[in-house]
Each structure stands twice: as structure tokens, then as C-alpha cells.
Amino acid sequence: MKKKAKTIGLLSGGLDSTTAIGLAIEKGHEVIGLSFNYGQRHKRELDAAKQMANHFKLEEHHIIDINLSKWGGSSLTDFNQSIPNQGVIQGVIPNTYVPGRNTVFIAIGLSLAEAKNATHLILGINAMDYSGYPDCRPDYIEAYQTLSNLSSKAGREGQGIKLWAPLIHWEKIKIVQEAIRLDIPIDLTWSCYQGGQKECGICDSCRIRHTALRQAGYSNIPHTP
């Protein structure tokens, strides 16, 4: 029997990363989950990440502490800043952007991948909804691939870790449709920037999610603001 490809899956507990991991598993990869306790506002998304790791029956799921709230710089890590709820403004980076967050998370993912001899690192990064975030764009991922190839002996010999961002060009509705097709328990994923018992329904992340869920005909939407 052919040995399964091993893939590190960054798992936030949200819809995008969960769908990405679902795709990797569908393609026959063995996935090791990686989540971060990075000083975010709430642990609600980490609970969702654990539930998704259980859903996928991942044999390994690492939760790493890395306190990016120590220097704030974002409404997600600095409780003195408010989460915006006036909708996405084209060309403006919202204060939910966390400086360097994706760069840090991917770096830690590459460390884990190298230690575990994984061939891929799968990311739920999506450029369509977050065009304001510089670190969700295709050229950013390409530059990180170049760095990854140079950062390890295997990479320099052409056997580097592949950064795999299958959702990068997808509209949110396509992500929802794929999540439904993959039987992902969407109502257990968590995308809301706030950490209440229920989704707030008004932050940018909720708005984008709910619009797409409605468009895809998903019936179990907790809020329709």
C-alpha cells in the first residue's frame, strides 16, 4: 500500500481552514492539525478547532501558545480596540488585521512539517474576501514558497514543503458549497470575531459568512442581521 502523503493543516476552527483540511483528507492525505492560542479575544475558536480535529479524527492536533497580544496592534489581540461592524471597505485594511500573524503561523507550520517529514502545509487563506489583508494574496504565498524552499536542506534539493492554498481564489459561496459537499459540520465551525455563546452576526466575518450561507441555501444560519 502506498504511504499516505503527510500534510500539516493550519486549523483555526473557522470555515475556510476546516474546508481546506477536508479537501486534503479527501485527496488521501494524512493531516496533522495545528492551531494557535495567540492571545486572541476568545478561546471559542480553539474549541471549534478541537471539535473539527475530532470530526476529522486527526491523530495529532497541536495547539501552540504564541502570545502576539503582547504587542497588540490589532482589535483581535488588543481589547482596547473595537471590532468594526460597518462592513468591508475596499482598499482599507481593517483593524482586525494582526501584524505578521500569517507569517508567524506559516513559519511554525513549516517547523512542524520539517520535524514530521510532511510534504505539504495546507492553508485556508482566501484572497477574495480579505483583499485588504496583504498576507492573504497569491504573491505573498509565492514568496513564502520561495523562502520555504531555501530554509531547509530538503527544500534546496527540490523536496521542500509545498504551501497549499486551494481556496485562495475562491468566492465564499464556493467555500460553503465545498464544505457542504464534504459533509463538514458547518454550524460547529466558528468564524465570528467576537467570542460570545452565539455568533454576533454583525462583524465583517459574520457578514461574509452569513451572506455566503444564504446564497448557498444553507438552512442553519443562527443570525440573519
Add this chain to the structure above:
Amino acid sequence: MKKKAKTIGLLSGGLDSTTAIGLAIEKGHEVIGLSFNYGQRHKRELDAAKQMANHFKLEEHHIIDINLSKWGGSSLTDFNQSIPNQGVIQGVIPNTYVPGRNTVFIAIGLSLAEAKNATHLILGINAMDYSGYPDCRPDYIEAYQTLSNLSSKAGREGQGIKLWAPLIHWEKIKIVQEAIRLDIPIDLTWSCYQGGQKECGICDSCRIRHTALRQAGYSNIPHTP
């Protein structure tokens, strides 16, 4: 009065990073120190980092926990592996190489730099002594610079954070000579891979350090194995 350039300085407590920070301060930069409790064998080097932060009178010195020992992959983070002491072998990456360590540390440094509006990130990385390490080479730093420019709004507008590795092409003896010129308390820096009360004197790091100290005529060498 012209405002000082603000620089994040990765500070391991060793000779190289301390000398690099000394150079930045000599050039008039305000330096914010950044060290890592990454699951290394010993905290001895963190004590040295704190002493160096005091020596330079840094106003800020952040020590960040990031447990890379969770997945091992190196003799520095996995206590079941032995530190080698047979000398550097050309073309062979020693087991002291920590998967992804520099990529993770620089990523966290860039996050801090962006949050603090720093213009530079100074690194003690040196390609001469560690030619076996893929992530200490100039092309690796160049690729990271490209990534850094794409990862932030400021970088995309040409105001990105400059990765500054002044020691990258230096022989170790030049680093020692510069450390002496900059009045760095060399005997308080810590480069040994082991964490005893005194340097072991036989690990690769001690060997390289002591050879250079002898060549530079430094008188206070604890061991001459």
C-alpha cells in the same frame, strides 16, 4: 532633533546577536530586544540575553514563549539527542539545527516590528561558521526580505521592514574584534550549546568561539580544550 530609527534586535544572548545590536546602537538606532524561550535545553542563554539587554540599557526587552521542543527534531530541543562535539563537518547539517527556528524567530520579529513601527530588524546571522545551516545563508535572507515587503501594507508601499544582517559574511574573528571594539562584555555572552555553570568548551559553538577569541588575543577564555 531627528527621531531615532527604531530597530527590533533578535537577542539570543550569544556573541553574534549581541555584537549586531551593538552595531545598531552605535549607528544611533533605538533597539527593542526580542528573545525566545523556545524549549531550548537550558535557560542559561536567556539569562545572558537579559544581562546584555541591561548592558545596552534597552528600554524594552521582550521574551516570548514558543515551544518548538513540542516536536523536537534537534538536539537543542530534544533531550534524547546528544550535542555533537566532533567538530564541524563541511556539507553536513549538524543535529543542532532546529527545524524552522530562524523562520519562526524572524516572523515574530516582523510582527513586533510592524506593531512598534520599527524600520529595521537586526539579526546576528552569520553564514561563515554555519554554512551547513540552510537558514543562515544570504539567499535565505533575501527571500525573507521579499516576503517581508509583501506581508504588510507599508512593505507594499516601499516602506517595509529592512532585514539587517551585518555579520552575515564575517569570519568569527572579525565578530570578536568588533565586539571588543564595541566594549561588549564578551565573558557575559553565552554561546555554548550546553547549559552548565561554565561553558563545556567542546561543542561546535564553543570550539568556534574559543578559536576566534584566541586568534583575536582575547585574554579571558574560560576553557582552552
